[in-house]
Amino acid sequence: MRAFRAQAAAELRLTARRGDAVLLNLAIPVGLLVFFSLVDVLPRPAHVAHAVTFLTPGILALAVMSTSMVSLGIATGFERQYGVLKRLGATPLGRPRLLAAKIASIAVIEIFQVIVLVAVAFAVGWNPSGPVWLAVPAVLLGTAAFAGLGLLMAGALRAEVTLAAANGLYLALLLLGGMIFPLSKLPGGMRDFARALPAGALSDALHGSLAAGGGVPGRAWVVLALWAVAAPVAAARLFRWE
Amino acid sequence: MHRSDHPAISVSGLVVRYGDVVAVDGLDLHAEAGQVLGLLGRNGAGKTSTVEALEGYRRAAAGRLEVLGLDPQRPDDRTRLARRVGVMLQSGGVYPAMAPGEALRLFASYYDDPVAPSALLERLGLEDVARTPWRRLSGGEQQRLSLALALVGRPEVVFLDEPTAGVDPHGRVAIRAEVARLKAGGVCVVLTTHELEEAERLADRIVIIEKGSVVAAGTPAELTSEGGDAAARGGTGAGGGAGVAGVAGMRFGAPPGLDTAALAAVLGAAVEEIEPGQYRVADPGRPATVAALAGWLAERDLPLADLRTGRERLEEVFLRLTAGDRGGAREEEGR
Known part of the structure; x- marks a missing residue:
C-alpha cells in the first residue's frame, strides 16, 4: 500500500511538473469553455439556448480525453523510452501496482478537472438539467477507452511518434467529437463516423446526461462500452515494456 | 539477514x-x-x-x-x-524530471526495509544535486544515482x-x-x-x-x-583454447625490424616481435638480461621506447584472448 501511494503521488507530481500536461488538461479546456461561453460564435443544436449549456458537457469530454489519452500516452511512451518501465520491472512495485497507481493518478486529475470546469461553468451561467448521475458511468467508460488508446500508442510506438499521434488524434477528435462543434452540424457520413468514435460517444453521453432533452442514446452507451473494452485489451496485448 | x-x-x-x-x-x-x-x-x-x-x-x-x-x-x-536483487541498467531507468532525492524516496517505498535515502545520497556524493532533475545531472551523477537505486532495497x-x-x-x-x-x-x-x-x-x-x-x-x-x-578455458567456444592466460616475460619497444635471432643469442632467451616495434623476451626480466639488452641496443645506437617486466597486464591477456575476427563481433548487445 505504501508503494502504491508513493507511486501514485509521484505520478501526480510528475504530471503537475509537465507544462504540456497542465496546458492540455486544464488551461485549454478552461480557456475554451470561458471564451466560447462568453463569445457566442459557435454553432449549437437548435434546442439549446445558451452556449455554455452545450459547451460544458463537451469540454468535460475533452478534459477526459486530454488526461486519459494524450497526457497518459505521452508520459508512458517516454517512460518506456527512458527505460523507466524496464527498471521498475526489476523492483517489487510490480506491473499491477504501477498500473493501479497510474489509474489512481488519472482519477485524481479528472476529479480536479471536473471541480474546476464545473465551477467555471457555473461562473459563466451554466444551469445543468437532466439525469446528471449518468455522467459518472460515462466518464468512467470514456476514461477506460481513452486510457486504452493512450497506452496502446505508448506501448507500441516510439515516444516521439506517440507524442505526434496523440496530439494529432486530440485535434481530430476535438473537431469530430462533438466537443465544441455539435455532431448534428456534421454532414451525414461524417456524423455516423464520428458517433462510432469514443469521443463522439462520450460527448453524446455527457450531453444527454447534463442537458435537458431525452437522456443518453443507447447507441452512445454501446459504442463507449465497446471502446472501453477493446482499447485496453489491445493495449495489454501489444504493449512492449522496453 | x-x-x-x-x-x-x-x-x-x-x-x-x-x-x-x-x-x-x-x-x-x-x-x-x-x-x-x-x-x-x-x-x-x-x-x-x-x-x-x-x-x-x-x-x-x-x-x-x-x-x-x-x-x-x-x-x-x-x-x-x-x-x-538490485539492478543497475546500462542506461536510463529514471524519470527524467525526477531528482535523486525524490527518486530514492520513491524506490525506498517499494521495499520493506530500505536504506535511508539520505545515507545513500551522502555515500554516493549526490547531496549537492539531490534536488536536480535527472536530465540535468552529469553522466557520472546519473550512474551514481542508478547505483544508489540498485542498493536502496538492501x-x-x-x-x-x-x-x-x-x-x-x-x-x-x-x-x-x-x-x-x-x-x-x-x-x-x-x-x-x-x-x-x-x-x-x-x-x-x-x-x-x-x-x-x-x-x-x-x-x-x-x-x-x-x-x-x-584459468583459461580451452575449447568452450570460439576463441577458446587460443591461449593461455598470462605469459610472464619482458617486453620492450624499439625500432621495428630488429634482428631477433641475433638478439636472442646475446640474451640467451627467445625474442619475438609481437607487433611492429614491440618485442617480447622469454625471460622474467633478470637484471643481467636487461643489461644485455641495453648494451646490445647501445652498440647499435638504437632507442629503447619502453621496458616492462614481470606479469602481463590484464589488457594484454584480454586482447590476446579476444584477438582476431573483429568483424564477427556482434552488434546487438544492449538493444
Missing part, C-alpha cells in the same frame, strides 16, 4: 538468441555471496544479454539459470527476486551493467567504495565492463566473454600470472 544456502548465481549452458543471431552461446557462470564477479568483454560479446537473462528481462533459449536458488525466467520467482545480489561508464575519477572512487562495502556485507555483485582496469580493480573473479562464450576465467592474478593456463 536471511542468507540462502544456494549459490548467489549459478548458470549453465545459457543461450540467448535474437532471431537468428546467437548472443550468448552456452555460457556457464558461478558466484557466491560476498563475491564480486566481473564479466569482461568487448561491446557485443554478450555481457549485457547474460546479465539481462539473469535479471529476467531476456528469455533464455536454453540453459539453467539460478539466482539465490530461484529461476529469474519464471514470473513468480522473478517477483520474489525483485525484493532481493539486495543480496546486485547486477551492475557498466557501472563506471562515463564516470569521472571521483565518481569511480565512490562506486568502488560501494562495491567494496557490498562485498564486505556478503552481497554478491555481478558487474560488466569493457574497461580492463576497472575489472581488475573491482572484481575478485573475472570471466572473459567473447562471442557469447567464456574464453577465460579466474582471479585477476590468475589471469595475468605465468602458468595461468589453468
Whole structure:
C-alpha cells in the first residue's frame, strides 16, 4: 500500500511538473469553455439556448480525453523510452501496482478537472438539467477507452511518434467529437463516423446526461462500452515494456 | 539477514538468441555471496544479454539459470527476486524530471526495509544535486544515482551493467567504495565492463566473454600470472583454447625490424616481435638480461621506447584472448 501511494503521488507530481500536461488538461479546456461561453460564435443544436449549456458537457469530454489519452500516452511512451518501465520491472512495485497507481493518478486529475470546469461553468451561467448521475458511468467508460488508446500508442510506438499521434488524434477528435462543434452540424457520413468514435460517444453521453432533452442514446452507451473494452485489451496485448 | 544456502548465481549452458543471431552461446557462470564477479568483454560479446537473462528481462533459449536458488525466467520467482536483487541498467531507468532525492524516496517505498535515502545520497556524493532533475545531472551523477537505486532495497545480489561508464575519477572512487562495502556485507555483485582496469580493480573473479562464450576465467592474478593456463578455458567456444592466460616475460619497444635471432643469442632467451616495434623476451626480466639488452641496443645506437617486466597486464591477456575476427563481433548487445 505504501508503494502504491508513493507511486501514485509521484505520478501526480510528475504530471503537475509537465507544462504540456497542465496546458492540455486544464488551461485549454478552461480557456475554451470561458471564451466560447462568453463569445457566442459557435454553432449549437437548435434546442439549446445558451452556449455554455452545450459547451460544458463537451469540454468535460475533452478534459477526459486530454488526461486519459494524450497526457497518459505521452508520459508512458517516454517512460518506456527512458527505460523507466524496464527498471521498475526489476523492483517489487510490480506491473499491477504501477498500473493501479497510474489509474489512481488519472482519477485524481479528472476529479480536479471536473471541480474546476464545473465551477467555471457555473461562473459563466451554466444551469445543468437532466439525469446528471449518468455522467459518472460515462466518464468512467470514456476514461477506460481513452486510457486504452493512450497506452496502446505508448506501448507500441516510439515516444516521439506517440507524442505526434496523440496530439494529432486530440485535434481530430476535438473537431469530430462533438466537443465544441455539435455532431448534428456534421454532414451525414461524417456524423455516423464520428458517433462510432469514443469521443463522439462520450460527448453524446455527457450531453444527454447534463442537458435537458431525452437522456443518453443507447447507441452512445454501446459504442463507449465497446471502446472501453477493446482499447485496453489491445493495449495489454501489444504493449512492449522496453 | 536471511542468507540462502544456494549459490548467489549459478548458470549453465545459457543461450540467448535474437532471431537468428546467437548472443550468448552456452555460457556457464558461478558466484557466491560476498563475491564480486566481473564479466569482461568487448561491446557485443554478450555481457549485457547474460546479465539481462539473469535479471529476467531476456528469455533464455536454453540453459539453467539460478539466482539465490530461484529461476529469474519464471514470473513468480522473478517477483520474489525483485525484493532481493538490485539492478543497475546500462542506461536510463529514471524519470527524467525526477531528482535523486525524490527518486530514492520513491524506490525506498517499494521495499520493506530500505536504506535511508539520505545515507545513500551522502555515500554516493549526490547531496549537492539531490534536488536536480535527472536530465540535468552529469553522466557520472546519473550512474551514481542508478547505483544508489540498485542498493536502496538492501539486495543480496546486485547486477551492475557498466557501472563506471562515463564516470569521472571521483565518481569511480565512490562506486568502488560501494562495491567494496557490498562485498564486505556478503552481497554478491555481478558487474560488466569493457574497461580492463576497472575489472581488475573491482572484481575478485573475472570471466572473459567473447562471442557469447567464456574464453577465460579466474582471479585477476590468475589471469595475468605465468602458468595461468589453468584459468583459461580451452575449447568452450570460439576463441577458446587460443591461449593461455598470462605469459610472464619482458617486453620492450624499439625500432621495428630488429634482428631477433641475433638478439636472442646475446640474451640467451627467445625474442619475438609481437607487433611492429614491440618485442617480447622469454625471460622474467633478470637484471643481467636487461643489461644485455641495453648494451646490445647501445652498440647499435638504437632507442629503447619502453621496458616492462614481470606479469602481463590484464589488457594484454584480454586482447590476446579476444584477438582476431573483429568483424564477427556482434552488434546487438544492449538493444
